[in-house]
Amino acid sequence: MTKVVEMKGITKIFPGTVANDNVNFDLNKSETHVLLGENGAGKTTLMNILYGLYQQEKGEIYVNGQLAKITNPNDAIKLGIGMVHQHFMLVHNFTVAENIVLGIEPKKGLKVDMKKAIEDVKAIASKYGFNIDPNEVIEDITVGKQQKVEILKALYRGADILILDEPTAVLTPQEIDELGVIIDNLKAQGKSVILITHKLKEVMKMSDRVTIIRRGKVTGTVNTKDTNIDQLAELMVGRKVNLVVDKDEAKVGREILKIENLNANDNRKIAVVKNLNLTVHAGEVVGIAGVDGNGQSEFIEALTGLRKATSGKITINGKDIFNKSPRMVMESGVGHVPEDRHKRGLILKYSLFENSILGIHRTKPFSKGVVLNYNEVRKHCNKLIEEFDVRTPNDEVMASALSGGNQQKLIVAREISKDPELLIVCQPTRGLDVGAIEYIHKRIIKERDNGKAVLLVSLELDEVMSLSDRIAVMYDGQILDIVDRKDATELKLGILMAGGSLKDDKKEVKGLE
Structure with missing residues (x-):
């Protein structure tokens, strides 16, 4: 050779x-x-x-x-x-x-x-x-x-x-x-x-x-x-890793998120979210499956206040959050792990301890009026670093100095620490290794078992199938169908992701059923 x-x-x-x-x-x-x-x-x-x-x-x-x-x-x-x-x-x-x-x-x-x-x-x-x-x-x-x-x-x-x-x-x-x-x-x-x-x-x-x-x-x-x-x-x-997500049957509670006839445009003013309807309940993970570019990003931006929707209705626990600011959406009980960690998740030129309180920096114990309580901020950051195994020399390094996976762990840690009613996680394990994926998956299921509503958006079909209790398939800006996880197969989801219908298509492919 x-x-x-x-x-x-x-x-x-x-x-x-x-x-x-x-x-x-x-x-x-x-x-x-x-x-x-x-x-x-x-x-x-x-x-x-x-x-x-x-x-x-x-x-x-x-x-x-x-x-x-x-x-x-x-x-x-x-x-x-x-x-x-x-x-x-x-x-x-x-x-x-x-x-x-x-x-x-x-x-x-x-x-x-x-x-x-x-x-x-x-x-x-x-x-x-x-x-x-x-x-x-x-x-x-x-x-x-x-x-x-x-x-x-x-x-x-x-x-x-x-x-x-x-x-x-x-x-x-x-x-x-x-x-x-x-x-x-x-x-x-x-x-x-x-x-x-x-x-x-x-x-x-x-x-x-x-x-x-x-x-x-x-x-x-x-x-x-x-x-x-x-x-x-x-x-x-350096240890045995469980690559299968262990979870019990979901204990589904009250309705947390309700979306009715949501419509939104992309940056070119073209409709990319079209009459979208979805509910997410306490104690369940609803996964959004779909090929990239079918409106998932714009849907989540409209839901979290990062993009103005053109029409529709969004409520959290009955409270209207349609076209409210990201701050108001967050204060209504929403945690958001964004798909683009650099653009939406972190301020790269800020330290880890500053990034660890983004969105909650105005609240006690981190804020003393207009001044930050740095002792509490750093205590909080170091707790997240330890709990989520963020690999860093200390809490003072800039977020830009971390590897992509460790940046992601910090964002997930911060959003979960906010104790939200609804946790929206987009591409939660993008750029993560198997050890970190195992941990993040466990934490998502733990949030669901603690009675939180979880909306998961992932391009990894394996991840959607592993974590979800119900799977909504998005195609061309619409939810084509919602499938219970126990009924979902790669074949069925693949048909829907390509814009097909399960009612019309009775074909079976060996090995996928």
């Missing part, structure tokens, strides 16, 4: 933490090698060193057998290394083609030759089996397509080694399957791929080898064909 990357004895230290401790990692030609580990284990840090965003304190990197000094991403790109980050780096009002050629545009005299750029993009997309229109504008395309643009951007710059950081965190099940096909195509063309992930199902489907990192150290490298999900989970977390 030809080794295209060898990282030997890599050590990286940040103030208060050793992110990588004498790590060894290698990548073979035409293989997919997964870096697996908990949130904050040091996976992304290691790859940021390979891509030149960080420099190691100790250790050596060899690319194609040659010792490499990588001091910035330009050095990495010259060595044929490309990286697609978890949060994409695209210009939203540029087209696909403009983003792909940005910085190395083909020229005709002094002008950019956009005709050639479009032809080049079509050619490279066709070569690797990408179905994408070079003239589409980034802000108008799905997250899955945006990821393809990022991959094409790296390939256009001559990448033979591709690093994909949490590539499936924002994708629908269909897009994850497409990504698997793309990776296979890349390998067939002689490319080598490093996946940073903690999603064990994808690890088993997409990888040839797996290197597990725990708290900055490598705990093992295994061939995927010689391992299984349970073994990987244990190597990753």
